[in-house]
Each structure stands twice: as structure tokens, then as C-alpha cells.
Amino acid sequence: MAIIYSVTNQKGGVGKTTTCLCLGAAIAESGYKVLLVDFDPQAGLTVCLGLDPDSFSTTIYDSLLNCEQTPLKNVIINTKIQNLDLVPSNLDLAGAEGELIGEIGWDRNLKDALSLVKNDYDFIFIDCPPSLGVLTTNALICADTVIVPVQTEYLALRGLKQLGNIITKVRKKGNPDLKRRILRTMHNKRTLHSKEVVEELEKIFPDEIFKTIIKRTVKFADASLAGMPVIFYAKNSEAAESYRNLAKEVIEDAKKTIAERKRS
Numbered sequence: 001m002a003i004i005y006s007v008t009n010q011k012g013g014v015g016k017t018t019t020c021l022c023l024g025a026a027i028a029e030s031g032y033k034v035l036l037v038d039f040d041p042q043a044g045l046t047v048c049l050g051l052d053p054d055s056f057s058t059t060i061y062d063s064l065l066n067c068e069q070t071p072l073k074n075v076i077i078n079t080k081i082q083n084l085d086l087v088p089s090n091l092d093l094a095g096a097e098g099e100l101i102g103e104i105g106w107d108r109n110l111k112d113a114l115s116l117v118k119n120d121y122d123f124i125f126i127d128c129p130p131s132l133g134v135l136t137t138n139a140l141i142c143a144d145t146v147i148v149p150v151q152t153e154y155l156a157l158r159g160l161k162q163l164g165n166i167i168t169k170v171r172k173k174g175n176p177d178l179k180r181r182i183l184r185t186m187h188n189k190r191t192l193h194s195k196e197v198v199e200e201l202e203k204i205f206p207d208e209i210f211k212t213i214i215k216r217t218v219k220f221a222d223a224s225l226a227g228m229p230v231i232f233y234a235k236n237s238e239a240a241e242s243y244r245n246l247a248k249e250v251i252e253d254a255k256k257t258i259a260e261r262k263r264s
């Protein structure tokens with residue numbers, strides 16, 4: 001049964017989509033079966049894989065609203081990358097917030113949709129939109145672990161408390177075992193304060209922080225233009241290596257989660 005990771009931060013442009021794509025690709029490269037779920041109406045993940053969001057007759061939106069009518073299996077597509085599948089998204093998903101709110105169990109729709117395919121994968125990564133609404137709550141309710149990418153800049157720390165409050169609520173109201181991991185992204189050694197932020201994050205989240213730090217480089221933008229994850233676009237780059245190192249940490253983390261599942 002897959003371990004589910006929600007990649008979440010209400011701030012846009014912090015590396016959520018890039019992390020889903022590159023981490024998912026690096027884990028797929030190691031031989032695990034990986035499903036990426038584009039859960040953002042802007043469909044950045046779908047685009048970064050070289051696909052046209054408007055070309056799909058069904059997307060995550062259809063399964064989210066009614067997974068009996070449109071099972072997730074029917075929405076999943078194979079990507080060009082071995083072991084890596086995608087649930088595409090498009091702007092339709094923007095309507096889901098309004099349509100789900102008020103429905104009974106509105107926060108569990110994604111969990112229900114994923115439960116039908118969970119046995120087909122080792123890892124599932126959900127790429128959240130840059131907001132803390134209905135969609136993000138659905139992702140947090142079904143995740144084993146939430147990965148929070150944080151830019152190593154001062155202003156980046158500001159939204160973390162609010163996200164922390166939501167995580168606490170989700171733990172209390174339906175997903176008590178939800179774990180959190182912090183990923184430092186877009187690190188620029190030369191920026192004033194960035195070294196301090198790196199250390200500050202270690203102090204605030206000593207047991208929750210990934211050791212791997214993703215540096216800032218144009219390689220990521222180049223790769224997304226090419227419609228490919230950087231680990232294949234620039235195989236031997238430092239950027240590719242950093243996501244491979246992160247993949248090793250996540251695989252270790254997943255092994256612990258599986259051991260905990262067995263014990264409980």
C-alpha cells in the first residue's frame with residue numbers, strides 16, 4: 001500500500017511542484033512505482049511533464065467530485081518516465097472548492113478517490129495549490145506525511161505558523177498520525193540572512209527537517225521548459241543529485257512509516 005505525501009505550502013513559488021516532480025522522478029528511478037497527483041487548478045505539474053492540461057477529458061476534478069462515477073484509475077495516465085504515473089489537473093479544479101464545501105465529508109473526497117488505487121503504488125505525491133482551503137485540507141486528511149518546502153529567506157518563515165495550525169487541526173479531527181517534514185529550497189548561499197534561516201529552521205524543527213538542502217539554480221526553469229524533471233534533463237547536475245539525495249531520505253522515512261503501520 002502506497003505511502004502518501006502531500007507537498008504543501010500556501011505560499012506560491014516555493015518549489016512545491018518542482019519537488020513533487022523531481023522527488024517523484026528520483027524515486028521512480030530507483031524502481032518504485034510512483035503516482036503524482038496534480039492537485040492545483042493551475043496544473044503546473046501537468047505542464048512540467050510536457051502535457052497540455054486542456055487535452056484531458058477527465059481530470060482529478062471528476063474523481064474528486066464523484067469517484068464512483070469517475071474512478072481515479074480512469075484518470076491516471078502513464079508519463080514518458082518509467083514507473084511514474086500522473087493524475088492530471090486543469091482549471092476545472094478551481095470550481096471544486098465551491099462545489100465540495102457544504103457536502104457531508106467534503107474533506108475526505110480525495111482520500112476516497114485514492115483508496116481505490118493505493119495498492120497499485122509504493123509512493124503517491126500530491127501537489128497542493130498555494131492556498132489553505134478545501135483542496136489542501138483534502139490532501140492533508142489523506143496524507144501520511146506533509147512535506148513543506150520553505151525558501152531559505154526571512155519572509156518565507158512567516159506563513160509556517162498558520163500552516164502549522166491547520167496541521168494541528170487536521171491531526172485532531174481525522175488524521176492523528178500525520179507527520180511533517182520541512183524541506184529547505186531555493187537556497188542561495190550568497191543572499192544575506194539565508195545561512196541564518198537555514199540554521200533557524202533546524203532549531204525550530206530539529207526532528208522534522210530534511211538534511212538535504214535544494215539550492216537555487218536556473219536548471220529547474222530550463223528543465224520545466226523542456227517538459228522534463230531535472231533529474232533526467234540534467235542527469236549529473238547538482239540539482240539532480242540533490243533530489244536524488246532527498247529521495248534517499250524519503251525512502252528511509254517511508255520505511256519507518258511502514259514499520260509503524262505494522263506495529264499499530
Ligand SMILES: Nc1ncnc2c1ncn2[C@@H]1O[C@H](COP(=O)(O)OP(=O)(O)O)[C@@H](O)[C@H]1O
Nearest residue numbers: 012013014015016017018186215216217220221
Ligand atoms: N531550487 C530552485 N532553484 C531555482 N528555481 C527553482 C527551484 N525550484 C523551483 N524553481 C523554479 O521556481 C518556480 C516556482 O517553482 P514551483 O515548483 O512551481 O513552486 P510552487 O509549486 O510552490 O508554486 C518555477 O519556475 C521553478 O522552475
Ligand SMILES: [Mg+2]
Nearest residue numbers: 016017040044
Ligand atoms: Mg505549484
